[in-house]
Amino acid sequence: MTEDYSYHGQVLGSIVSQATRVATIAHVHPDGDAVGSSIAVASWLESLGKDVRSLFPDPLPESIGFAVSPRRKEKILVYTDSPSECEDWIKACDLIIILDMNCFSRADGLETSLEESKANKVLIDHHLYPDLEKFGHAISFPEASSTAEIVYYLLKELGGPTPEAATALMTGMTTDTNNFSNSTRPETLKMASELLALGVDRDSIVENINQKYRENRLRALGMLLYTRMRTTQSGAAWNILYKEDLQKFDLWEGDTEGFVNIPLAIGDVRLSILLKEEDGLFRVSIRSKKGTSAEVMARKYFHGGGHENAAGGRVFIPQDIPTPAHAEEYIEKLVKEYLG
Ligand SMILES: [Mn+2]
Incomplete structure (x- = not known):
């Protein structure tokens, strides 16, 4: 599929012109991109007089709350909070x-509703x-x-982003x-430059994203890196966060965001894996450096997928491992199989 924004903008514009009520839907455990692109599209649709709700499978992370205005909040439906309203x-x-x-x-x-x-x-x-x-x-x-980024270039074809959309897209x-x-390419920097020119306050966005964490997050990260992180000669690093850690450090959803990136700071590490225990499973995040695929690993071993260097999946208990205590040896085995 070629990135022909003029063509796709036209098609999208014509599809939207025939619609009255619209739902935007983004992925479970929504991140900044899921929330930002949803808000931007919803804001554009509203400017055209459409009745829009933005649906999410589960709650938005605290860290992205700054990007959601009180008025926008009223147009957001979260499935785990109000399933029948979503349906x-x-x-x-x-x-x-x-x-x-x-x-x-x-x-x-x-x-199922979809x-x-x-x-x-x-x-x-x-x-x-x-x-x-x-x-x-x-x-x-x-x-x-x-x-x-895709939504930005589409909206450019369709009259430009609203101020709300511009901030959400940045x-x-x-x-x-x-x-x-x-994943930064010329189009990414061009988008950033044009959004800055439109008046988006990037300093405040970056501060909100990176400098508003709770102290607990850093304490938990310190514990992981000092006592828990395992590395291999083959260039892997992994960290496992168990339920008792989440309780001990009183970690909320979003508090562990970005932990998986940290081990890639080590020169010899080309693949970083983070496991986080939930009920009946571990949620898996994988990041890799160029030349090593996080996506293939997520798909092959963790019932998941994503992007070449950023992917995710799950380890199910007891289907994949009998108990949480088996996670460590399981990852060790898979890493050996994958990287040798
Ligand atoms: Mn994304």
Whole structure:
């Protein structure tokens, strides 16, 4: 698929012109890109007089709260908080715009409603291997830094981003590129430059993203790096956060955001894995340096996927390992198989 924004902008514009009620839907455990691209699209649709709700499978992380205005909050529906409201909206809408995910299963609790919905569905995403046949129209550009970047160039074709959208898009791109340290290409910097020129306050965005954490986060990170991190000769590093750690440090959703990136600071490490225990599973995050695929590892071993150098998945208990205590040796075995 070539990145022809003029063509895709036109198609999107014409699909939207026929819609009255719209749902935007983004992935479970929404990050800055999922939230930012959803808000930007919703803001644009509202400027056209559409009735829009932004649906998320579970709550938005605290760290991205600054990007959500009180007025916007009222237009957001979270499935785990109000499942029937979400299901009703999906039934009532005539257009669904799926953002920052490549298949319905990434919508977790919303998956069934999505499968059953007769509404036209449009995909706007940058993940590899999209489930194309599920969509009336797909805008899938895996080379893009973020879904926010794709949405930015689409909105440029369609009259430009609203001020709310501009801030949301800068936020989504900044979190997905880890503040320009990965997936950054000329288009990404061009977008940032144009958004700055529109008056977006990037300093405040970066401060909100990187300098508003609770002390607990740093204490927990210190513990992990000092006592828990394992590294191998083959260039892997991994950290496992168990439920008792989450309790001990009183970690909230979002407090561990970015932990998986830290071991890549070590010269010899080319693959970093973070496991975080939840009920009946470990959530897995993987990051890698160029030349080593995080995506293949996530797909091959962790029922997941994502991008070449940033991917995720899960380890199920007891399907993959009998108890949480087996996670350590399991990862060691998989790393040996994958990197040798
Ligand atoms: Mn993304």
